[in-house]
Every structure is written in structure tokens, then in C-alpha cells.
Amino acid sequence: MRADRLVSLVLLLRQRGRLSAATLAHELEVSTRTVLRDIEALSAAGVPVYAERGRHGGFALLPGFQTELTGLSHDEALALLIAGSRRGAQAFGLGSALASAMLKVVDALPESYRNTAAGAAQRLLIDPETDLLSRRLVTEEVPDTVVAEVRRAVFAGHKLRIHYAAKGKAPQWRTVDPIGLVTVRDQGYLLATRSGADRTYRLSRIVAAEETAEPAERPDRVDLDRTWQERSTRFRTGGDQVTVLARVNPTRREELVGTALAVLTEEAEEADADGWLRMEVTFQDPRHAEWALWQLATNAEALAPQWLRTALRNRAAAIAAAYEASSES
Known part of the structure; x- marks a missing residue:
């Protein structure tokens, strides 16, 4: 080091x-x-x-x-291979390796190119930490020691012990066969199998990790893109998902689509007399459905199921009562 x-x-x-x-x-x-x-x-x-x-x-x-x-280390070369997304390097614990590798790349350039490249780099900004509304983009923090251990097991093809905290549960140790690492919107995931069953673990929920010397049970080659698509499909079609029939203002359609897991009527959306669209969309669970419709305020209306209409009405009534009480006082 x-x-x-x-x-x-x-x-x-x-x-x-x-x-x-x-x-x-x-x-x-x-x-x-x-x-x-x-x-x-x-x-x-x-x-x-x-x-x-x-x-x-x-x-x-x-x-x-x-x-x-200017010779590149293994981690520096790896960081350059995924440098298309600097946040991807950060998610996999390779942020410092990427910075070091880029220093070596610039140093290896001829002097005339070096100055030109440095000037051009100042004109480019990729993935800033905030958007135009000054909303800070949240990146999940994963300890370098944890992600480095996970990365070593993935590359070496060894079984991995992880102390994993599933949502709402206390951390538990489990031994998995690692397949690969994926980063999506600044969130890192470990694709693995456990006792032959597919498993996907969020890196930020791995409290500790230990590479073992035992070979992992996995195929020699893997198509990570296809594997991720298959697991995403299973995730969207399983669990406590709910389907909602809603009316939405056309100007806010994309917001609804962006929060839903799936749109079931995308090719044949019906428009009411007032121009609003009727859509059938799927959400991860009841809490997700209520949150998504609430974000659109009066620009969307849940038509079914009835429990969702009741939940949204009760939430609106509670807020109205709170503001009415404060104005009287």
C-alpha cells in the first residue's frame, strides 16, 4: 500500500x-x-x-x-475497465484504485497530449453528487474491508461467509457461492447461490464478510446481464406485489411509470373524457403503492383496490385536520 x-x-x-x-x-x-x-x-x-x-x-x-x-496494479486495471461509471468503481470499493490508475494513465501520455487531455477533462462532469434541484444523490456506504473481501471471493471463485442483515431482521451468518457483482443506481449487489438456490444480497446490508478457501459451486462462465434480468423479472412478479387501477394526469404519467414495477396497460391506455389516462400498474407492496400515488397528489387517483383509496383518503384527512387545528390556535 x-x-x-x-x-x-x-x-x-x-x-x-x-x-x-x-x-x-x-x-x-x-x-x-x-x-x-x-x-x-x-x-x-x-x-x-x-x-x-x-x-x-x-x-x-x-x-x-x-x-x-506507470505500471498498473491489478485493482487499478480493474478500476479502469469499469471507469465508464466512476460511481460504479466507488460501489465496488475501487474508488482510490481508479484515482491512482488515472494518474498513471495521464503520466504515460506524451507531454503535448497530457496538457490537452487535462484541459478537456475540466470541461466534463460525470455523475455529480446533486441534481439541478440541489437534491443530493444518496450513495450507499459499504466498508472497504467488506467489499474487498467480497470482491476477492468473487474473482477467486471461493465460497464466502457473510454476516447479512436482511430488511427488518438481525444480522445472521450464512455461506454463499458468489457469482458476480452488480451496481444499479449507486446500489451494489452480490449475486450468489445458497444451497443451490439463487440469492441476491445488497452490499450495504453485509456487515462483515470472510472469503473461505473452499471452491465455490458455480459455472465457469456467466452472463451477468442475462442473470440480472432473470432475477429482476422474478423479483417483479413475486412477493407481496399489488396491482392498482389508477387515473393519472398525462403530464405526470412518466412519474408514475418511473416508480412502478410494471405497467400492464402500456400499449392500450384508455383516456377519460377529461384526457386523463387509465392505467393498470404493479407495485412492490401495499406501502409502495400508497407512497407512489401520494407523491402525485391531485394529479392521480387510485380507482382500485378499495383499501388503497381508503388509505389515501385517511392520510389526506389527517393532514387536513392537522392544518385546521393549527390555524385555529
Whole structure:
């Protein structure tokens, strides 16, 4: 780990010039004390790094210094393969490896290309943390130690012990045969089998993980895209799902579709006299159905089932009563 950090430190100084200890510490995700120790180690190894004192001081390399330390590690090469989504690298615990790999890629470019690439990169922003309404995109946090252990078992083809907390239940240990990892909208999943049955585990609910030495029982090759589609289909058609008949304002149709698991009347939606659409949609469970219709307020009306109409009416009545009481006081 320290060797990789020393390489990254040298590449940062090569590409960005003079940097303060605080800036280096932030980039490398270490303390300033660690940076100072690393600078001493580089100097002892003959790397011409020097300090400039003063308000705008920092550390820099002597002009013209060249290095061939651009070989990619296994994790760095893996991070580049999934670099089409930087959030995907984060979800699989490869965020720091991606940053280190990109430093090496830029350093390997000819100098004329390096400056052009750096300028172009400043003109591109991919997956910002907030949208146009300043709503922060929520990314599930998974400890690096956990995701690294899961990743090793997936690649090595070994059985994996996970301490998993299913929704609403206490964590329990279970041994699974890992198949692959999937990230969807910043959420990571482990596809596996357990006693021969298909299982899908949310990475953020894995409290701890241990790779074993026992080979996993799984096919040598796998089509992850097809496997994920099959499991998604089973998920949408099982469990406590409910089907709702609703009227919706055409301007809000896509919002309803975006929250539903499936639209059963998509090819033949009926329009009422007022132009509203009648749609039959499926939701994961009763709570999901109530939430989805409530978000659309007066732009949608649940026609069936009756329990959903009653639930929405009671919720609206409770809110109206609360506001009426507060105005009187």
C-alpha cells in the first residue's frame, strides 16, 4: 500500500507541480504527518523532491525529472475497465484504485497530449453528487474491508461467509457461492447461490464478510446481464406485489411509470373524457403503492383496490385536520 502511495505522490507532483502537504494529504487520503514521512522516504531513495517555504510554498520535483513508475496494479486495471461509471468503481470499493490508475494513465501520455487531455477533462462532469434541484444523490456506504473481501471471493471463485442483515431482521451468518457483482443506481449487489438456490444480497446490508478457501459451486462462465434480468423479472412478479387501477394526469404519467414495477396497460391506455389516462400498474407492496400515488397528489387517483383509496383518503384527512387545528390556535 505504501509503495502505491509513493508512486501516486510522485505522479501528483509531476502533473500538478508544487503542492502543499495539506493538499497532498487530501488527495492521498492520509494525514499530513504521513505525507511528510513519505517525502523523506522519497528523498532518501534519490527522488529529487524539495520544499519551498512561505505562504505559497509546498513540495515540488526538480524540473525535467522523469519516472517510469506507470505500471498498473491489478485493482487499478480493474478500476479502469469499469471507469465508464466512476460511481460504479466507488460501489465496488475501487474508488482510490481508479484515482491512482488515472494518474498513471495521464503520466504515460506524451507531454503535448497530457496538457490537452487535462484541459478537456475540466470541461466534463460525470455523475455529480446533486441534481439541478440541489437534491443530493444518496450513495450507499459499504466498508472497504467488506467489499474487498467480497470482491476477492468473487474473482477467486471461493465460497464466502457473510454476516447479512436482511430488511427488518438481525444480522445472521450464512455461506454463499458468489457469482458476480452488480451496481444499479449507486446500489451494489452480490449475486450468489445458497444451497443451490439463487440469492441476491445488497452490499450495504453485509456487515462483515470472510472469503473461505473452499471452491465455490458455480459455472465457469456467466452472463451477468442475462442473470440480472432473470432475477429482476422474478423479483417483479413475486412477493407481496399489488396491482392498482389508477387515473393519472398525462403530464405526470412518466412519474408514475418511473416508480412502478410494471405497467400492464402500456400499449392500450384508455383516456377519460377529461384526457386523463387509465392505467393498470404493479407495485412492490401495499406501502409502495400508497407512497407512489401520494407523491402525485391531485394529479392521480387510485380507482382500485378499495383499501388503497381508503388509505389515501385517511392520510389526506389527517393532514387536513392537522392544518385546521393549527390555524385555529
